[in-house]
């Protein structure tokens with residue numbers, strides 16, 4: 001019954017979205033015409049034969065050749081999936097959603113019926129769904145409950161070259177599932193690995209020399225220009241390059257600029273709009289494209305501009321391979337990317353802006369040659385390019401593995417013998433197991449078994465640290481607050497502070513601020529949002545992001561459902577906010593920092609984290625300018641740019657750590 005209801009809800013959701021998201025941009029004939037022009041179309045007969053013949057295959061093709069949108073449809077047209085469904089994984093949530101919408105439109109059906117998508121906190125599928133786009137993380141979650149993935153007859157692991165941790169683990173899961181289904185004489189599982197250009201040999205070996213099929217792309221030459229001198233400030237260099245080109249190239253040439261994240265994109269967008277008022281050149285439309293952007297806004301990117309108007313797309317690396325924008329003739333590549341990296345030994349996790357690989361550089365440049373010859377302007381020197389690594393380090397070698405290891409153990413898979421395509425650093429496995437043990441998720445870190453607590457933790461679709469926060473909340477009488485806070489932390493930035501109204505936004509923010517830091521401030525905003533009646537209007541007045549706050553409400557609801565299933569008592573700590581911070585510490589004890597040196601040091605107080613890294617409070621934190629600096633802090637995230645910053649920070653009492661996580665506190669003191 002629960003399922004049936006979920007489906008109805010989902011379908012309604014889907015319909016609602018469809019009317020909103022799919023204005024008549026292209027008529028259905030145009031869509032069909034466009035499909036017939038894709039490289040996949042002309043070889044579809046042979047492709048189907050190959051897919052029929054092999055149980056596992058690797059399919060390589062240029063971005064834009066039609067792999068992601070066409071191949072699942074093609075398989076469905078020929079009903080190769082039989083009674084099962086086709087799962088297509090994407091490393092990125094936005095890609096899964098926008099592609100599912102596109103495919104539903106191409107098949108002229110509503111989203112959530114034959115074609116659906118499933119991403120964290122949002123399941124738009126039904127029993128009818130045959131073509132299911134999903135994030136790799138979601139399929140991995142499904143594998144806990146059903147390691148044989150029995151509901152699927154075909155699993156397509158797409159964007160394999162991105163080598164996310166989840167996709168890497170899925171390589172192994174599908175391999176094992178296929179083998180076991182064969183042995184048990186269950187319905188066979190077909191596996192297709194799809195990717196833009198990649199290191200094929202590793203994959204072939206891993207899949208016992210399975211066949212590799214190359215799809216020919218249709219690309220035009222792209223002229224590459226490198227910067228002559230090293231650029232100190234890539235944002236500034238990007239804006240300069242945009243306007244130099246803007247003054248000299250025809251308006252029909254659209255630009256694609258690669259930047260690292262939402263904030264940076266917003267800043268550059270504002271600067272472009274300001275300068276454009278006076279700069280020579282045709283009128284422009286600037287379109288942002290990043291993961292947190294609502295699907296409707298993303299579609300702007302594919303909307304034609306009126307004749308004589310130039311489109312400038314400011315994108316993160318999601319435009320590198322996951323999505324294709326056909327009209328781009330000019331790529332401006334800053335050569336950087338925001339990456340989550342992690343130091344296994346110290347347990348410090350960080351977001352870092354780093355230079356991207358040569359492979360990424362070629363991918364980016366390639367975006368300019370989709371429909372005609374184009375040009376790519378690299379804002380770094382040729383020597384710099386040559387010195388870069390050929391491929392990016394797979395995520396598994398630079399990310400915290402605790403969430404993944406917990407999932408593996410929950411799926412009954414022994415993490416130490418699991419056949420991964422690439423062995424993660426031993427340090428990193430060790431420290432992740434240690435963390436899981438200190439969180440109370442596993443009984444020991446040598447031959448780990450899930451504890452009762454660990455089993456509960458694995459039921460939450462969030463980082464085990466935050467799952468622990470929710471599970472300890474009843475003890476601190478604060479599940480009400482913990483749910484709201486974790487929901488907000490699972491969403492994108494809820495504050496909206498446009499460049500030109502920074503000061504005004506800052507003033508308005510004051511009324512939400514808690515002297516104890518960002519977590520309670522976020523909670524204050526969330527509570528006020530829930531009380532507000534005209535929410536959209538209220539958000540606008542308070543410089544808050546309505547979409548992200550609404551999303552947080554949905555997330556909270558889903559987390560609440562899990563808590564209720566676990567019979568957790570939902571109560572509120574009221575004004576005793578200390579309780580909430582202690583509760584937060586019970587999951588985030590590895591994220592503490594202590595003041596070093598005298599109070600009131602210049603240029604922001606320097607803190608030292610539990611892992612020994614020196615860092616300061618980020619300027620966006622409400623604690624940034626607080627003096628005297630609090631002696632101990634708890635942070636949600638660490639960011640590395642030119643300096644190391646602590647993001648989303650709260651004041652804690654130093655002695656709490658010993659009360660809340662004695663084992664870790666001892667280890668931490670011993671190492672200092």
Ligand code: ADP
Nearest residue numbers: 062063064065066067068069070102302324326
């Ligand atoms: P691949 O997976 O091989 O990179 P895709 O199947 O994602 O290729 O895309 C094939 C083509 O479909 C793109 O080149 C683009 O022209 C078109 N396309 C894909 N998604 C959309 C969309 N949301 N809106 C309009 N066109 C799209």
Ligand code: MG
Nearest residue numbers: 067068321322
């Ligand atoms: Mg694709």
